Amino acid sequence: MKTIAVIDYGMGNxxxxxxxxxxxxxxxxxxxTNDPQIIADxxxxxxxxxxxxxxxxxxxxxxxxxxxxxxxxxxxxxxxxCVGMQALMRFSSENDGVDCLNHLPGEVxxxxxQVAVTDGHLKVPHMGWNQVQQFDHxxxxxxxxxxxxxxxxxxxxxxxxxxxxxxxCHYGVDFDVALAQKNLFAVQFHPEKSHTxxxxxxxxxxxxxxxx
Amino acid sequence: xxxxxxxxxxxxxxxxxxxxxxxFVDIRDAGDxxxxxxxxxxxxxxxxxxxxxxxxxxxxxxxxxxxxxMASEVFIPLTVGGGIRTCDDIRRxxxxxxxxxxxNSAAVYNPEFVAEAAARFGSQCIVVAIDAKLVxxxxxxxxxxxxxHGGRKPTGIDAxxxxxxxxxxxxxxxxxxxMDQDGVKNGYDLGVTRAISDAVNVPIIASGGVGNLDHLVDxxxxxxxxxxxxxxxxxxxxxxxxxxxxxxxxxxxxxxx
Numbered sequence: 529m530k531t532i533a534v535i536d537y538g539m540g541n542x543x544x545x546x547x548x549x550x551x552x553x554x555x556x557x558x559x560x561t562n563d564p565q566i567i568a569d570x571x572x573x574x575x576x577x578x579x580x581x582x583x584x585x586x587x588x589x590x591x592x593x594x595x596x597x598x599x600x601x602x603x604x605x606x607x608x609x610c611v612g613m614q615a616l617m618r619f620s621s622e623n624d625g626v627d628c629l630n631h632l633p634g635e636v637x638x639x640x641x642q643v644a645v646t647d648g649h650l651k652v653p654h655m656g657w658n659q660v661q662q663f664d665h666x667x668x669x670x671x672x673x674x675x676x677x678x679x680x681x682x683x684x685x686x687x688x689x690x691x692x693x694x695x696x697c698h699y700g701v702d703f704d705v706a707l708a709q710k711n712l713f714a715v716q717f718h719p720e721k722s723h724t725x726x727x728x729x730x731x732x733x734x735x736x737x738x739x740x
Numbered sequence: 741x742x743x744x745x746x747x748x749x750x751x752x753x754x755x756x757x758x759x760x761x762x763x764f765v766d767i768r769d770a771g772d773x774x775x776x777x778x779x780x781x782x783x784x785x786x787x788x789x790x791x792x793x794x795x796x797x798x799x800x801x802x803x804x805x806x807x808x809x810m811a812s813e814v815f816i817p818l819t820v821g822g823g824i825r826t827c828d829d830i831r832r833x834x835x836x837x838x839x840x841x842x843x844n845s846a847a848v849y850n851p852e853f854v855a856e857a858a859a860r861f862g863s864q865c866i867v868v869a870i871d872a873k874l875v876x877x878x879x880x881x882x883x884x885x886x887x888x889h890g891g892r893k894p895t896g897i898d899a900x901x902x903x904x905x906x907x908x909x910x911x912x913x914x915x916x917x918x919m920d921q922d923g924v925k926n927g928y929d930l931g932v933t934r935a936i937s938d939a940v941n942v943p944i945i946a947s948g949g950v951g952n953l954d955h956l957v958d959x960x961x962x963x964x965x966x967x968x969x970x971x972x973x974x975x976x977x978x979x980x981x982x983x984x985x986x987x988x989x990x991x992x993x994x995x996x997x
Contacts, residue, residue, distance in 0.1 A: 543837050547812050579862040640941075651943045651966060653864050653912055657744045657786055657996040676744060676996045678817060680839075680864045680912075699743055721817050721839060723781070 533570035548720035577611025582623035608714030677717035711738030746786035746967035783981035792822030811837020858910025872899040925951025933963030
């Protein structure tokens with residue numbers, strides 16, 4: 529039986545992610561855990577995240593999740609979601625600046641710092657359904673290009689290595705919403721809350737062999 | 741490419757049943773909340789709001805159970821409000837599967853609760869609900885005040901100033917209900933919707949008074965709302981969600997179709 533570990537570091541609502549995975553993969557075991565052994569034994573790993581980055585990184589370090597993530601990368605398919613994606617970058621300007629896990633090259637910045645001038649009255653957080661420009665990757669299989677996904681975030685990612693970009697979006701500025709590096713796929717939006725398109729992406733992740 | 745405006749069907753739930761009143765009284769039954777939410781999920785609703793209007797503790801346990809069942813079958817964002825008073829209440833709802841919680845009366849009694857909740861759970865899941873009522877005469881410059889307890893209790897607080905204060909404390913979204921309009925089907929109070937939308941920098945959900953699809957359009961184009969909430973027009977099948985979305989899209993509003 530396939531097992532999917534949803535990494536628990538005490539932040540946000542992991543149940544939505546777990547329930548959506550159970551829905552698309554009824555035969556899989558979905559475990560919400562921070563046990564290094566269970567994660568090491570699982571077939572694939574999801575790194576979710578909701579909340580402020582300083583607390584997220586702090587809890588990851590306290591619980592040893594940072595080491596688990598480092599060990600998992602390169603070993604098996606991994607999906608980062610929202611703050612789980614941001615945590616994989618080098619640095620975030622949220623909470624007066626926080627060093628992140630530095631697995632992906634680039635920084636996380638706030639919409640309010642960047643874009644008020646271009647779009648006039650731009651609401652932050654970027655909350656709701658926005659279109660994603662896809663770049664070729666197996667995780668987009670069966671999902672129309674420019675499909676809408678559900679976002680809720682005030683900070684966004686820009687990759688310094690453009691070859692890693694698998695999806696972009698526009699909200700006042702262009703920003704990166706999907707990054708792919710070997711068997712890692714990370715998204716800014718919430719696939720577990722993105723109805724048909726999101727469930728298809730999770731289904732693709734469950735079937736993914738980790739190759740691009 | 742741009743962000744779509746959202747349509748949010750609202751489920752007022754009492755003791756495990758969807759109900760709908762007119763100006764917060766005269767309640768009608770509209771079905772099992774999980775079944776109703778599933779139907780809206782399938783129809784393409786952008787979000788679901790679940791307002792628990794139960795007063796008893798037993799009823800609250802039913803609510804947690806209902807939210808859990810709903811979250812297993814509905815894969816769009818779910819906001820839960822009604823009786824959220826402590827961080828433990830928030831934790832309980834998020835663990836049950838809610839994505840956001842809506843805080844109303846508790847914010848009025850203790851505004852710092854909003855700051856505490858936003859710091860702990862993130863602004864993205866803290867919605868502050870404002871029930872506003874016009875308190876000026878037609879000849880005067882309009883001014884709205886907020887009410888608590890399902891619209892029964894006046895507070896003397898100015899609605900626009902309150903919205904500014906709540907967002908400064910960390911509210912990530914404002915759910916704005918017009919007490920004058922709620923359930924009467926004459927359309928949103930566009931004046932207060934526009935005033936608050938212009939005053940704050942977070943998304944605004946317009947609520948209270950939808951009777952036809954033009955009201956949804958007006959909420960966005962004239963009220964400046966980022967999302968439009970309605971209950972009875974959807975519950976009693978006067979309009980479907982796809983019909984409403986298409987109608988708004990045909991009038992130039994960006995929608996997820």
